[in-house]
Amino acid sequence: MAINKVLICDDAAVDRTNLENILSAAGCTVITTTNGKEACEKAKSEKPDIIFLDIIMPEMDGYETCRVLRDDPETSQIPVVFVTSKNQKADRVWAQMQGGADLVPKPYSDEEIVEQLKKA
Amino acid sequence: MTETAKAAEGAEQPWLSPAAALSRYTPAEDTSTDGSGPAIRRVRYGFRVGDIGLVIDRHKASEIVDDVPVRAIPNTPVWLSGLINLRGNLVPVFDLKALFGIAREQSEKRWMLIVDKGDKAIAVPVEGLPRVIDIGQRSAQLPPIPEPLRPHVHASYVDRGDVWLDFDFEGFFKALGGQIAD
Numbered sequence: 001m002a003i004n005k006v007l008i009c010d011d012a013a014v015d016r017t018n019l020e021n022i023l024s025a026a027g028c029t030v031i032t033t034t035n036g037k038e039a040c041e042k043a044k045s046e047k048p049d050i051i052f053l054d055i056i057m058p059e060m061d062g063y064e065t066c067r068v069l070r071d072d073p074e075t076s077q078i079p080v081v082f083v084t085s086k087n088q089k090a091d092r093v094w095a096q097m098q099g100g101a102d103l104v105p106k107p108y109s110d111e112e113i114v115e116q117l118k119k120a
Numbered sequence: 121m122t123e124t125a126k127a128a129e130g131a132e133q134p135w136l137s138p139a140a141a142l143s144r145y146t147p148a149e150d151t152s153t154d155g156s157g158p159a160i161r162r163v164r165y166g167f168r169v170g171d172i173g174l175v176i177d178r179h180k181a182s183e184i185v186d187d188v189p190v191r192a193i194p195n196t197p198v199w200l201s202g203l204i205n206l207r208g209n210l211v212p213v214f215d216l217k218a219l220f221g222i223a224r225e226q227s228e229k230r231w232m233l234i235v236d237k238g239d240k241a242i243a244v245p246v247e248g249l250p251r252v253i254d255i256g257q258r259s260a261q262l263p264p265i266p267e268p269l270r271p272h273v274h275a276s277y278v279d280r281g282d283v284w285l286d287f288d289f290e291g292f293f294k295a296l297g298g299q300i301a302d
Contacts, residue, residue, distance in 0.1 A: 055183075056207060061182070061183075061237070063182065063183055064179070064182070064237075067178060067179060088185070088186050089186075090184045090185060090186050090231055090249060091183075091184075091185075093184070093249050094183055094184045094249070097165075097250070097251075097252065
C-alpha cells in the first residue's frame with residue numbers, strides 16, 4: 001500500500017519533530033498530534049494511511065489510544081506503529097494485544113521508521 | 121499401630137484449598153451455557169493467578185511490565201507486597217496468590233499487570249502474559265472460588281477449555297483496601 005498521509009502522536013516536541021522530519025523527507029504528508037485524544041479525533045477526520053504512536057503520554061497513553069482506534073469502525077483498519085522507549089518482551093506482546101502492527105524502540109534510525117511505511 | 125498413624129486415622133480429611141478445588145473443576149457438557157439465548161460475545165483480557173483465571177475489561181488493563189523491584193510496606197498484610205515505581209507513580213502491588221493461599225515457586229517468571237491508571241493504578245503479579253478471552257460461553261454454575269473473591273464474582277466462562285471468572289474488579293480491590301485501612 002502506498003503511504004501518503006501519516007499521523008504522528010507524541011507528547012515530546014523533540015521526538016515529534018524528529019519523526020516529522022524523517023517522514024516528510026520520505027515524501028509523506030504529516031499530521032502531528034500531542035495527545036491520544038487528539039490523535040483519535042485526527043485519525044477520524046484525516047484518515048491517515050498509518051499512525052506512529054508514542055506509548056508513554058499523560059492522560060491517554062498510547063495503549064489506550066490504540067484500543068480506542070481499534071474499537072472505532074472508522075479507524076480500526078489504520079495500522080498503528082508504536083514508537084517508544086519501552087522495549088521489553090512484555091511491551092511488544094502487549095502492544096500487539098492492543099492491536100498494534102509493530103513497535104519501533106527509541107532511539108531509532110531513519111531507516112527503521114521508513115521501513116514501517118513499506119510494511120504497511 | 122503407632123501414635124502417629126492413630127492420629128492420622130482419627131483426623132478429618134483436610135479441605136482442598138480453593139485453588140486446588142478450582143483446578144479440579146471441569147464444566148459439564150450440558151451446563152456450559154445458561155441457555156438464556158444466543159451468547160453475546162465480548163472480548164476481555166484474562167490472566168492467571170495460580171490455577172485461577174480472572175478476566176477484566178480490556179480498557180481496565182493499562183499495561184504489562186516486567187517483574188520490577190517491589191518495596192515492602194511495614195505492618196501490612198502479606199498480600200500487599202508493597203509499592204513499585206512506575207515512571208514516578210507509586211503503584212501498590214496486590215499479590216493475589218498470597219491472598220488466595222497459593223504457594224509461589226521462586227523460579228516462576230512473573231509480570232506485573234497494571235490495572236487502571238494514574239492514582240487508581242494497581243499492580244497484580246501474574247504468571248504468563250494476559251491473553252484475549254472470548255467470554256461468550258457462560259457457565260451455568262460457578263466453580264469453587266477463594267473466599268475473598270467469592271462475593272465479587274459475577275459469572276464464570278469457558279474459553280478453550282479453561283474456566284475464567286468474571287469479577288467486580290473495583291469492588292474487590294476496594295474491599296481489600298478497606299482491610300488495610302482497618
